[in-house]
Amino acid sequence: MDLDYWWLLVIPVAFALGWMAARYDLKTLLSESANLPRSYFRGLNFLLNEQPDQAIDAFIEVVKLDPETIELHFALGNLFRRRGETDRAIRVHQNLLSRADLPVKERDHALFELGQDFLKAGLLDRAEETFRSLQTGDHALGAQRSLMTIYEIEKDWNKSIDTARRLETMGAASLEKEVAQFHCELAQEALQQQKPDEARRQITLALKANPQNVRATILSGDVAAAAGEQKTAIAQWRKVEEQNPAYLPLVAEKLMKAYAALGQQEEGANLLTTWVDRYPTNDLLDVAYQHVAALRGPDAAHALARTQMQKSPTLAGMTRLLEAQQATAEEPRRSELDLMRTLIKQRTKNLPRYTCQNCGFRARLFYWQCPGCSGWETYAPRRIEPMAAAS
Template sequence: MEFDLSWLLLGLPLVFMLGWAASRMDLRQLRRQNRDAPKAYFKGLNFLLNEQQDQAIDAFIEAVQNDPDTSELHFALGNLFRRRGEYDRAVRVHEHLLSRGDLSSTDRDRAQHALALDYLKAGLLDRAEDALARLEGTAFEAEARLARLAIFERSRDWPQAAEVARKMHAADQGDFSTRQAHYLCEQAHSERAAGNSSAAMALLEQALRAAPQAARPHIELARLAEQTGDSARALELLRALGVQAPSALPLAAALLTEIARDSGREAEVLALLQAHYAQGPSLDVLDAIVALSERAGAAPTEQNESRMWYLRHLEHEPSLVAAAKWLAGERLEHEEFHPQIQAALDTAARPLTRYRCAACGFEARQHFWHCPGCQAWDSYPAQRVEEL
């Protein structure tokens, strides 16, 4: 049977018309989708700029539905959920991103980081730590390590914190030598509480080697040496403290007094304290000088000479604390009113003897190496509030 070419000639225009119509329909649909997606996106952005987060979320959800492959919309939506405290929804958005096989490595790392932030904000520290650990070797490595460090500090997992700090220090992501020394001192404190003085001593020696310029290892090691009967080693450490970190010596003034009395080296320690006081007056050093002067004992006609240090201090520093301490040993014309006056002065001076965090302003009667208010390290100066 012969093939009739006339049918082919008639069919070609028909096929062409059908293809043209189909392409027009696809183009209209594509244009409509592209027009709707940016419209919803910009509507959400407008709501966000006007701080209308509920309406912004609705608009972004609409945009994501119109264009489910756009990762930027997912990131915007996840961040909005996190800011609103809807952490479960933020987690679902970022987990959905991570489940996509077409996601680039850069966006995958970004989604992993966002998921870790979701867990952090939700207080799910175990999941956050696991998510952050997956960011090793990525562009978010340094930030993830800092976050892990904060988690380990919060949970008081000092060995893990020390390991992360060691990695950051080795990678030139900052100087973490002093932070490592703090972690070792915290571990030593736990060992001392458990009665294991030898392990505590080893940890403190390691802390001193890690950060020779840090004050805490010197003071903690000197205190432990004094408790174990090695007063000579304790005094040697505190002398080194006066050279390495002289501003921190007031924190060890009371310990120096104890060492001097136990070892019978009052005159030597007194000279050390007086030399430091001459370089920079300090209330704690002043109290130690007065205590050691009284201990040494003066001639009967000069038995109040030690307390004259408070008056000398007042010549240079208008200190209510020093004035109250000097007045405590004086006899007044109306001595019967002395207790009431002294009580009023002591009450007024008490807040001035606190320590204040330089980062958050939290005040405490004792000195902290790690602020209980803002969790900052070394934020407490060695001076009392009155001296700041």
């Protein structure tokens, strides 16, 4: 017990040290701020009050009065860029860089900011050139990250892979997810150019980088289907269930096509109804419903829609259920059901959307890379009704 008492001494000593440090900081700040013009504080005030226009005017005044203020150049450049005035941001940073006496650290910082200006302005060549000049120093890692962004925009997937690998050797967090997606992009291109061997090579590399990558598995099914190997294609697409069943709606229609090509629609319909039962989502139901209705008639389709509604009630599921009831109903009930279905359909016409879990961007189509925030695999592979999304 006695041994623990020394801790009681540590607490007041720590307080005293903290107080002295705060006093020292305050003194330095006050002596430094005495050298700053009043416009600087006016600008700061405007900035804190979110009045960027007035802040810019005030800061321009300071830069005129005291051209030595490097930090202020950076603040001003950033403000211009954030407001979309990239030409002015570029001028501010180029003005800094033209100084012969600029220390290396500040020079690197200015180059990095200039690269960001070019990137924001869409001047990708100049941005690339600027970032490539930052191989060492504090901004080397940030420059490589920006280079990866540029190569992604340019869809130069080989350079994207090289840059991701370089970033990892520089100590950045793992980029396996991104690298796997870059290989998938290359596989997709090869598939479009009818180069199946190259597509398969890229798929192997994608799965090596990230064995969880569902897109690579889907693509290997696509490559087999393109070569007319329907059985292999089916085997590949079915692997998605083990890998991540959430992505099954993306392969449901492809699977049914392959089963149809083999004349085994019944097997396909069986598989789909099992999936709807295990993983109830509207996207799976949509595909299964159409095929079950065509193959087994309205009663079977009705039973499928009813089970789905009991498990996961949604407006889209409700329209399916009404459609099923309508198919077997007599007049005048048939017209009533039609009216209800039309009304609900009008309300839900544009509703279900894929939604980015990172930035909330909503889209009709499924994207592996979000068009809003450029994040990879940020879309859940199911369309969500906004009411469900809100709750």
